[in-house]
Amino acid sequence: MYKLFVYDHCPFCIKARMIFGLRHIPFDLVILQNNDEATPKRMIGQKMVPILEENDHFMGESMDIVAHIDGQGAPLLTGPTNPAISDWLKRSNSSLYRQFLPRAACAPFPEFSTTAGRAYFVRTKERSTGAFSDILSEGAAALEPLNALLQDLAPLVQSAEAVNGHLSTDDIHLFAQLHSLSLIAGLTYPAAVEAYRQTMSKRCGISLLDDIAI
Ligand SMILES: N[C@@H](CCC(=O)N[C@@H](CS)C(=O)NCC(=O)O)C(=O)O
Structure with missing residues (x-):
């Protein structure tokens, strides 16, 4: 196993x-x-x-x-990748993780079930981001670039089943990023992006974080 x-x-x-x-x-x-x-x-x-x-x-x-x-048996991720998706991932990475990390530090993740586990995360991540409390106090204005990025993503989603129409490594990278985004409350998902993240969540058996979004 x-x-x-x-x-x-x-x-x-x-x-x-x-x-x-x-x-x-x-x-x-x-x-x-x-x-x-x-x-x-x-x-x-x-x-x-x-x-x-x-x-x-x-x-x-x-x-x-x-x-x-x-590679075990017939591979699934055989579809083409789209440079526009890797470009989108690169453009969204820093604003996403700046907003994600302070929220992750407050969320009920099992790796933080001890105080020492949670404190380690805050101590090590704040070294690169600065104080989480400062980031959280930026409020809704800090989410505007993320909402704009979600609008940019919508026309790139060719199917709710696979971003480029056939499963590829782009789906692995994109769903992981959308999974992190789902911890951030107050984002607006265009219909195509919403359908994609819900469908991928079901296909992968990985719940989104909407229910614990902060
Ligand atoms: N290149 C690695 C990166 C993995 C990575 O950065 N993992 C983070 C967690 S998101 C980690 O374990 N960092 C050490 C830590 O959090 O203490 C991969 O793709 O597997």
Whole structure:
């Protein structure tokens, strides 16, 4: 049985989880505490998730895991990629994660079920973002660029089943980003983007975070 070590908030872990869901391959999901440095270091030599354990071997790097699992039997992610999607992902990355990280720090993720786990996340991430409280106090105005990006994404969505019409690695990257976005309350999703994220959520068996959005 495959074992996948993750943090629930981690977008790279969503990528690894997606391929198991899309391929209907059973696996054990193990959620590490965020301050547990020893376990991932023992497995791959650094504190980083996702990690796949298979027959006492460990594999890090989300897209290596995706390729490895998609390579079991007939691959699913055979569709073309669209440079406009990678461009959109790059353009949305920094404003998304600036708003996402302070909200993740407040959310009921299992990796933060101990105070030490949550405090580790705040301490390490605030080093690059600055104080989470300052970001959260930016309010609704800070969400305008994200709403504009969602409008830009809508015409790129060719089908709710696959962004370019046929499943590809673009779907892995895009759904992971939309999954993170779903933790941010107050965003407006154009119909095509809404249909896409709901359909992908069902296909992958990964719930969006709307219910706990902040
Ligand atoms: N290149 C890696 C990046 C994975 C990554 O950055 N994971 C983050 C969580 S989102 C991590 O484990 N960071 C260390 C930490 O949070 O302490 C991949 O695609 O798997």
